[in-house]
Amino acid sequence: MELLTASSLRSVHGFPTRAGGASTGAFASLNSSFAVGDDPAAVRANLEALARAAKVNVDQLFTVKQVHGDRVVSAAEAKSDTEADALITRVPNTAVGVRTADCLPVLLEDRRTGAVAAVHAGWRGVIAQIVARAIKELIGDEGKPGDVHAAIGPCIQKCCFEVDGDLPERFSTAFGQDVVIAGSGGAGKTKLDLVRAVQVTLERAGIPSDHVASLPQCTMCDTRFFSHRRDQGITGRHLSFIRSADTSAG
Ligand SMILES: [Zn+2]
Numbered sequence: 001m002e003l004l005t006a007s008s009l010r011s012v013h014g015f016p017t018r019a020g021g022a023s024t025g026a027f028a029s030l031n032s033s034f035a036v037g038d039d040p041a042a043v044r045a046n047l048e049a050l051a052r053a054a055k056v057n058v059d060q061l062f063t064v065k066q067v068h069g070d071r072v073v074s075a076a077e078a079k080s081d082t083e084a085d086a087l088i089t090r091v092p093n094t095a096v097g098v099r100t101a102d103c104l105p106v107l108l109e110d111r112r113t114g115a116v117a118a119v120h121a122g123w124r125g126v127i128a129q130i131v132a133r134a135i136k137e138l139i140g141d142e143g144k145p146g147d148v149h150a151a152i153g154p155c156i157q158k159c160c161f162e163v164d165g166d167l168p169e170r171f172s173t174a175f176g177q178d179v180v181i182a183g184s185g186g187a188g189k190t191k192l193d194l195v196r197a198v199q200v201t202l203e204r205a206g207i208p209s210d211h212v213a214s215l216p217q218c219t220m221c222d223t224r225f226f227s228h229r230r231d232q233g234i235t236g237r238h239l240s241f242i243r244s245a246d247t248s249a250g
Contacts, residue, residue: 015151015154016050016053017224018226022046030046032050032237054243060095064078064080067083069083070125072087072130072134085119089244092114092246094244096117098119100155102156105121108134113147117242126198127174136205149207150202156227158195160218161194161220168190180193199212225238
């Protein structure tokens with residue numbers, strides 16, 4: 001297994017590449033999703049390996065059914081078929097994970113409480129402010145955004161994320177001109193910088209910029225990663241994960 005990590009996070013966490021799993025073919029090899037047509041036994045083996053990497057039992061590595069929405073749930077209340085796109089855990093020594101193949105995996109930790117969150121953010125989630133919602137839920141009424149540290153993992157970067165229609169305008173209105181890459185893209189297409197949009201979201205939420213790391217890898221250019229666009233929909237999903245602190249307070 002090859003796990004990328006972010007210098008901004010102190011918690012046990014990882015952003016895996018495709019390497020070191022049990023799946024074959026289009027899902028080779030560390031696919032974490034039962035919903036893409038992969039062999040369930042291979043997916044189970046991969047989830048067990050990921051749980052070991054997260055230093056939890058496999059039943060303490062929580063995930064949900066992701067639907068490109070803006071719902072944030074607590075792992076204690078969620079089941080694997082709960083529909084949501086962000087998951088928080090406050091229970092010591094438990095982990096939360098999100099599945100991606102081009103979308104942004106965002107991991108958050110609150111150093112005051114030891115609580116952590118994992119967020120799945122595609123363009124729909126980014127514009128629906130799911131990252132801001134997750135931060136608000138993570139810190140609760142008594143917390144401070146200054147206690148939050150964040151990492152944005154490998155995803156489709158501004159080199160590759162071409163869109164059309166009214167998306168460039170919607171994104172520049174919501175996040176500023178910087179998120180639209182001028183003069184880019186093929187006919188009628190423009191490239192967007194979703195990572196920058198999430199960085200703006202984190203800044204506006206009050207998280208100091210030196211608490212944030214953004215990994216540079218592009219899942220579409222770099223074949224170490226599953227890419228929904230490059231692989232034309234037939235591909236695996238990475239499970240990015242983060243584990244809560246050993247003790248609930250302090
Ligand atoms: Zn790229």
